[in-house]
Amino acid sequence: SDHHLEYPAEPKLMDWTRHYPQYYPAKEGEEQKKVEFADIGCGYGGLLIALAPVFPDKLMVGMEIRTKVEDYVYERIKALRVQKPGNYQNVSIMRMNAMKFLPNFFEKAQLSKIFFLFPDPHFKQRKHKARIISNTLLAEYAYALRVGGILYTITDVKDLHIWMVKHLDEHPLFEKLTDEECENDPAVPHVRTATEEGKKVERNQGDKYLACYRRIEDPYYN
Numbered sequence: 007s008d009h010h011l012e013y014p015a016e017p018k019l020m021d022w023t024r025h026y027p028q029y030y031p032a033k034e035g036e037e038q039k040k041v042e043f044a045d046i047g048c049g050y051g052g053l054l055i056a057l058a059p060v061f062p063d064k065l066m067v068g069m070e071i072r073t074k075v076e077d078y079v080y081e082r083i084k085a086l087r088v089q090k091p092g093n094y095q096n097v098s099i100m101r102m103n104a105m106k107f108l109p110n111f112f113e114k115a116q117l118s119k120i121f122f123l124f125p126d127p128h129f130k131q132r133k134h135k136a137r138i139i140s141n142t143l144l145a146e147y148a149y150a151l152r153v154g155g156i157l158y159t160i161t162d163v164k165d166l167h168i169w170m171v172k173h174l175d176e177h178p179l180f181e182k183l184t185d186e187e188c189e190n191d192p193a194v195p196h197v198r199t200a201t202e203e204g205k206k207v208e209r210n211q212g213d214k215y216l217a218c219y220r221r222i223e224d225p226y227y228n
């Protein structure tokens with residue numbers, strides 16, 4: 007159950023100071039930087055650690071439901087901040103159930119990237135409602151993502167890939183990136199190789215299915 011998970015009633019009540027002490031609160035006269043990248047079900051944090059130096063001026067957060075995994079990533083980031091002073095100040099981890107509380111953390115259009123890397127497949131038909139990509143949840147992701155922002159998915163489970171692509175294709179607020187656009191995206195190489203699950207798939211010589219979507223403008227409100 008989620009009763010022991012802490013979450014703000016609305017995004018403006020969220021205190022990010024603990025996560026990004028170098029950036030919160032903003033210095034006088036400067037605009038407050040906000041989290042722009044969310045790695046949903048981040049696991050052991052490989053993507054965040056890889057992206058931190060690639061996008062040093064973007065704040066990014068991993069969201070993970072397992073306490074032990076959150077603790078591990080927390081310690082990992084803490085150690086990196088000590089080893090390389092001034093670096094990794096832009097990454098953090100929080101424990102949360104991303105299927106329930108995302109709108110409590112992010113304002114409309116706050117995010118420019120949202121990642122779903124090797125999400126749990128929930129193979130059985132009756133468990134499909136537990137999948138992290140669904141019509142209902144896509145509405146939440148579309149709300150949090152700004153126009154032009156990118157949603158990344160990758161999996162080694164072909165059936166899940168087909169499922170995610172189907173739901174994203176059907177959704178009016180997402181448009182698929184072409185293969186060329188994916189190849190030119192600086193985050194994509196890390197999406198393929200940086201996470202622990204991605205490395206495991208590589209060791210087992212499994213396939214990886216990538217699909218990236220752009221948040222487009224709402225056709226009804228323009």
Ligand code: SAM
Nearest residue numbers: 047048049070071103104105123124201202203
């Ligand atoms: N993305 C990581 C990677 O590529 O190595 C981890 C992949 S792992 C197969 C899926 C992760 O999603 C697990 O760590 C799991 O605890 C987490 N997870 C599952 N449901 C979640 C939810 N509702 N909210 C947040 N995290 C969740």
